[in-house]
Amino acid sequence: MLNRVMLIGRLGKDPEVRRLESGAAVAKFSLATDESYKDKEGNKVEQTEWHNIVVWRTQAEIAEKYLKKGMLIYVEGKLTHREYTDKDNQKRYFTEVVANTFKMLERRDAGGSGYFPGANDEPASVATARNDAPAPLVEDGGDDPAGDLPF
Numbered sequence: 001m002l003n004r005v006m007l008i009g010r011l012g013k014d015p016e017v018r019r020l021e022s023g024a025a026v027a028k029f030s031l032a033t034d035e036s037y038k039d040k041e042g043n044k045v046e047q048t049e050w051h052n053i054v055v056w057r058t059q060a061e062i063a064e065k066y067l068k069k070g071m072l073i074y075v076e077g078k079l080t081h082r083e084y085t086d087k088d089n090q091k092r093y094f095t096e097v098v099a100n101t102f103k104m105l106e107r108r109d110a111g112g113s114g115y116f117p118g119a120n121d122e123p124a125s126v127a128t129a130r131n132d133a134p135a136p137l138v139e140d141g142g143d144d145p146a147g148d149l150p151f
Helices: 057-066
Strands: 005-011 016-019 025-038 044-056 072-085 091-104 106-108 115-117 128-130
Touching (some): 044 057
Antiparallel strands (some): 025 044, 072 091
């Protein structure tokens, strides 16, 4: 079975980091991805999807230090669903991506006031953060077998 999510998007807010009793760090942030299409009249329509992202341990500490609202990043992880009971005793369901890899796709400018595309200004070991059991990055598999499908 396969449960793998790969996203490229912009942070909706700075990561919120907390520490568990064990000392492990956990960071949460939202990631926006955009898709555009043309409607029946030929007008371009942009649609934004928001994804809840969770990162753990060293990766959470790196996210806290380097990730900022609006930054373009690549995230890879697994899709998880959980449920909880709120204060009104109602069941709530929550979907999130537990990331095992993320990579900053933009760097800060010299003044630190914004971001622009280019090589990361952090060392490679910081630019790509991984959990203790990382998933391999996508490898070029050559020809796309999905191109042969009839739909």
